[in-house]
Amino acid sequence: MIDKPYEVIIIGSGATGGMAALTMAKAGVRVLVVERGPELEIKQANGTAACNMIRRLTGIANGKYQSQTQHPGFWKSNPLLYADKKSNPYTYPQKSPFMWTQGNQVGGRSLTWGGITLRLCNEDFEVSKEKEYSLKWPINYKDLESHYTEIERFLKVYGNRDELEQLPCGEYIGSIPFTESEKQFASNIKEKLNLPFIHSRGFGPNEDKTKWPKFSSLGSTLKEAISLGKVEILSNHVADKLVLNKDRKSAKSVIVINQTTGERSELDSKLIILCSSTIQTLRFLLSSEEKNSSNGLIDPSQSLGMNLMDHISTCRFFTVPVERNSKKLSDKKDHQRLSGAGSFFIPIGRNRSIKNNFVGGYGIWGGIDRFEPPEFLKRSKNTKMGFLIGHGEVLPNKKNKVTLSTETDRNGVSIPHISVAWRENEKNMVIEMNRVIELIINSGNGTTLPIDEILNIPFVKRILDKSVAIKNDAPPPGYYIHEVGGAPMGNNKEKSVVDNWNRLWECGNVLVVDGACWPTSSWQSPTLTMMAITKRACEKAIINFKG
Structure with a gap:
């Protein structure tokens, strides 16, 4: 199935997956990127105005697209870039709807990213000083400053000082x-x-439709990583759960499922980096946890999945x-x-x-x-x-969480139940x-x-009249597509899921670097900070890896 040897598995190929792949590839580490969706050609991803509209209207009529229609991007992009709920189900309480937007293709949601790049500031990392917060950032602005700078230079973003x-x-x-x-x-x-x-700060419009947009991983980080000859992509495979070594102190492998055949495979790796977006990462970790998996993952904080946030x-x-x-x-x-x-x-x-x-x-x-x-x-x-x-900004709240539903998808994988109000x-x-x-x-x-x-x-x-965006009340959670939290960083394993270098406390060769690791949400668009956190964690992992 895989032709080249690899040392690291990265799950997810979007903004953080691309950043993780590039950081590892530049260090000479061989990487396998696992993506649950297909690898599209540029013409497929762009579509045409007429065909895209036909897909939208047909998908709305047959129920394939539901909450996706609420997002402005759905009406200007190829709807194929918005995963349909029928094939990618999830549940939520009847009185508390959650509008989950998934991008299941190589490049992930970076292909539909709005392209705003804002840094967090000092006070955003210090908000835990207020008694309303129960979670603390174990890092500060200085820890990310140089990573912000390097990423901005690489991406060539616009802005004013x-x-x-x-x-x-x-x-x-x-x-x-x-x-x-x-x-x-x-x-x-x-x-x-x-x-x-x-x-505003970020990317300009994508003028050249014959190339991947620069704000996407396929047009920037993942593209550069692949060019270094160290990265292979395994598309159309769902990462189901971790397999731990007997001592349960490290991960041995990842179980993946072929989306076409339903076949399960076990992929061994020395290091596993989770970049599949906040809710998918939480679903993967919950499926790997000891209460849901034999000889499974130990979470000392007993809080995995709690404190999900969205702007x-x-x-x-x-x-x-x-x-x-x-x-x-x-x-x-x-x-x-x-x-x-x-x-x-x-x-x-x-x-x-x-x-x-x-x-x-x-x-x-x-x-x-x-x-x-x-x-x-x-x-x-x-x-x-x-x-x-x-x-x-939305405050952490233990009642806002992701758990595993009793329902499963077509491959027998437990689907997420998202409860946020x-x-x-x-x-x-x-x-x-x-x-x-x-x-x-x-x-x-x-x-x-x-x-x-x-x-x-x-x-x-x-x-x-059906649009939630223009009503007086706020749209339901998930609408803004900035979900973070559920596996927060921290300095204390009784109160956090990963340490200050994004390693699971009881399974140090698994990194959580996407939005799931955020203790608080701040108010800025989070993607640039997610990429900076990813780069920092991966560079530390490389030191440990080679040491």
């Missing part, structure tokens, strides 16, 4: 300019509200006026596509929580004239359309985010409107 305490600067190749409407909006916000208004969010659309005789209306160069760096941020951070009845920080992402419809589709002429999305703290944060968003729009000379009152498109209201 804004010197904000709540959002450390990175290494950027420049910033993508604001649109004219954004410039005027920013001027009003800074003058009237004295809020930070900065260029809580809220969204508003609005319009801003444009003078008829202004060049802003006719200057086509002003129109720039929305992307991770082609947008703006109002990073509030955690400094407002003292004044309000919630704990945690938040930021507001937005754009104006980034996805402008033709004039004939607008209800209000001589305007530009904008959006603001607030996303906020917003608490009063998060609901209070949403109230505050909505208040500030309205204040920003009004101060920017904008008008908040439902999108069906902005666009003159038949049947749009009927579709939008």
Whole structure:
């Protein structure tokens, strides 16, 4: 089945899997990357506008796609990149829905990543000082600073050095300019509200459709790792569980299942790195735990799967006026596509929580004239359309967790049961985010409107009435696709699942480096930090490996 010898197994091929593969390959270590989905060609992954729409509509009609339709990315990407729930089932309590977005293909969810790269700051690693938190980060900003820098340089991301305490600067190749409407909006916000208004940080739009996008692992980390000749990919194989050595102090192998034939195989490895996304990693570890597997994994904290978090969010659309005789209306160069760096941020951070009845920080992402419809589709002429999305930090909560369902998938693998509900703290944060968003729009000379009152498109209201993103209440957990937690890092094995180098306490040759290892959620987009944590842990593992 595998032609080349390998020393390390990496489970998952997305943002963290690509980073782990590259770090190992650069050190001369042979790697096998196990991916549950297929290896697609670029044309397959892109699809065509017509075929993609047919797939969406057919999938919606037959129930293949359900919660996926709530995500804007589903409507602009090939729906094949969004795993259907029928083939990839999970369960949740009837009164607490969870919107789990899976990307089961080589490249994982990095192929549909929004491409925003924000660093965490000092205070984000120190939030455990507040009594509301029960978990502590065993690392700080300095532990990740050099890794942030190296990754940013490698990825060549955009951004501006804004010197904000709540959002450390990175290494950027420049910033993508604001649109004219954004410039005027920013001027009003800074003058009237004295809020930070900065260029977003990350990737520009993917212009060349003949190449993998640079924000994906296939266009960056995994691509580079494969070019070094040290990496082999085993696609269409589900990683079921670990097999431990007799002393149960280290892992011997991984059981994988061929998605096509259902055949089970055992793959031996000296080191196993879990990068398959937070919930899949938790499902894998729970399946390997002693209560669910003979001679299984020991978790001294008895907390594996607890404290699952996702960012809580809220969204508003609005319009801003444009003078008829202004060049802003006719200057086509002003129109720039929305992307991770082609947008703006109002990073509030955690400094407002003292004044309000919630704990945690938040930021507001937005754009104006980034996805402008033709004039004939607008209800209000001589305007530009904008959006603001607030996303906020969620506190650890033992009741929010992943367990194993009594149901299994087609291969007999236990499926995850995801139980998460917003608490009063998060609901209070949403109230505050909505208040500030309205204040920003009004101060920017904008008008908040439902999108069906902005666009003159038949049947749009009927579709939008079902959208969770534009309602007053926050969308259900999972909507923002930033899930973290469940196997947190720590300095004490009675209170954490992995140590400060991401090693399982009782099984040191297994690393958990994706979002599952986060003790708290912070408010920033997490992918860059996940990659930095992965790089740090893998470099330490290489020292131990070769030593």
